[in-house]
Amino acid sequence: QVQLVESGGGSVQAGGSLRLSCAASGFTYSSYCMGWFRQPPGKEREGVAVIDADGSTIYADSVKGRFTISKDNVKNTLDLQMNSLKPEDTAMYYCAAERCTVVPHATLAALFNAGMDYWGKGTLVTISS
Secondary structure, three states, rough: OOOOEEOOEEEOOOOOOEEEEEEOOOOOHHHHEEEEEOOOOOOOEEEEEEEEOOOOOOOOOOOOEEEEEEEEEOOOOEEEEOOOOHHHOOOEEEEOOOOOOOOHHHHHHHHHHHHEEEOOEEEOOOOOO
């Protein structure tokens, strides 16, 4: 079965960096779109970044230029490098997956907006000012 396990969360000061990682198992990793989503305290879940099998990506406007998503099809891992962190980045961060390969931008955008089929349990990121 699909398993997604996040790691790398923690508490840092504004301006700092964190690298989240998601270890995936139980499925053909290269045939899946992957993504990072987050849920700030008291708010709805939102897309952070998604990537398809060809490496095409979509980022939330709020993280563009600061966050980088990367997918390693050998190690079956999904990373999110987060730089220049802000207090508003505080949230529970979730790794997600859905079966797809190379998809039209509109399809990837739909996954970014609606979420994916499989989810990890999350890792908490707290940014202090």
